[in-house]
Amino acid sequence: MEPDLSSIFKAYDIRGLAPEQVNNNFARRLGQALTAQFKPRRVLVGRDMRMTSPALESSLIQGLTSAGVDVVRVGLCSTPMFYALVGLAQAAQPFDLGIMVTASHNPGKYNGFKIIRGDCLPVGEGSGMEELRDAFLAEKTVAAQRLGTVMDDNTALERYVDMVINLAGLPTSMPKIKVAIDAGNGMAGAVLPRLLSKLPWLDAVPLYFDPDGTFPNHEANPLKVETLSHLIETIQREKCALGVAFDGDADRVGFVDETGTPVPGDLMTAFLAQLALQDAPRGKVLYDVRSSWTVPEAVKEAGGLSEMCRVGHALIKQAMRQSGAVFAGELSMHLYFSQVWNCECSDLAMLLVLKRLAATGKSMSQAWQPLRRYAHSEEMNFEVKDKVGVIAKLREAYVLGSSLVSDLDGIRIEFRNANKPDQDWWFNVRASNTEPLLRLNIEARNVQSLNEHIAELRNRIQMSA
Secondary structure (H helix, E strand, C coil), X not given: CCCCCHHHECCCCEXXXXXXXXXXXXXXXXXXXXXXXXXXXXXXXXXXXXXXXXXXXXHHHHHHHHCCCEEEEEEECCHXXXXXXXXXXXXXXXXXXXXXXXXXXXXXXXXXXXXXXXXXXXXXXXXXXXXXXXXXXXXXXXXXXXXXXXXXXXXXXXXXXXXXXXXXXXXXXXXXXXXEEECCCCCHHHHHHHHHHCCCCEEEEEECCCCCCCCCCCCCCCCCHHHHHHHHHHHHHHCCCEEEEECCCCCEEEEEECXXXXXXXXXXXXXXXXXXXXXXXXXXXXXXXXCCCHXXXXXXXXXXXEEEECCCHHHHHHHHHHHCCCEEECCCCEEEEHHHCCEECHHHHHHHHHHHHHHHCCCHHHHHHHHCCCEECCCEEECCCXXXXXXHHHHHHHCCCCCEEECXXXXXXXXXXXXXXXXXXXXXXXXXXXXCCEEEEEEECCHHHHHHHHHHHHHHHHHHC
């Protein structure tokens, strides 16, 4: 019996166990379903380094070309590079769709597909994913009058690297700086050597640059502090000014300062937002519902406007387009730039951080620590049977006396009291769009208050689970 495949069509992408759910037959059917649903004529296909990715890429292309679609194959690439190639093509020979074979930061036993339209708008929840799922499950096909063609793009990496360096706007002369960079055996390792070869001032100490879909050294997920231990050791041993860690497909990037302290993703949003606003006075910045109060405060201090948004790249990119935002960031270390078609560009984020450090003469700790204004929990996950019911119970328990209640993504309830500001705090609880979990984030004025609220909310959720 074929497994139920409807659940792997997620809010942001398609992702599941490979080959149990995502296999060659799935990929061929997906190529046909994509053609039936979106009627593309020209499609860009890229892939990551997972063990199952080459076969999935081949089967996907078979499904597309059998339906008459012409495919440009870029092969191994990072997701930011893939997005940029679709964007750059708009000026010459536009693509109708782009399909990246990847499961992002998930362990090696997973694989999947990220899909974008020719204008770089993702296919996700509310933007075509539901219709694609239905077309796939109905096994819709296209009777083509001819087979599509396949052409390899052999200059893709060079075009991407040149674009990133140009967008960074680096000064003619940059001071020497030593940086430890952990590619996590992911796709950053396929891009960084060429980028670094054009930056003679950057003394890079590389970690795990060999793309390896088995992730032999550690999970490629900079959000998990335990995955940064090798990077922190290298920073301290080599006396680096900074550490940079990429996830599996390199669309997320984490930073560690010279003391070995990881910088939270939401505070990097604040850090880079201030940079973005230097070139876009009164620009708008988006931040997700899990992010610190620091973000809107930092944006306001830089003369910009801020707006809270839902979690997830497909949703944020739509929101950026609709609002005209110049920058957006997530707690999960996705960083979005309007000049890169509202997509993530981890390589650009790294260069902009280095540019700011060079311009100010500050160490990384001196640059970001002033943004640490509150005590923020790690994201806590809970397995619950009735996620909607638990969220409703928390809303009922906490809405009285709150200063703000947002149902934008799960619930975010804030408590501010001008007479007792030391007691200000907030929490957000939301259902994961990628896993069967309820996710909780809390922020308070100090650690003692934070710990009290963590214990209180954890108890309420576990009692309701």
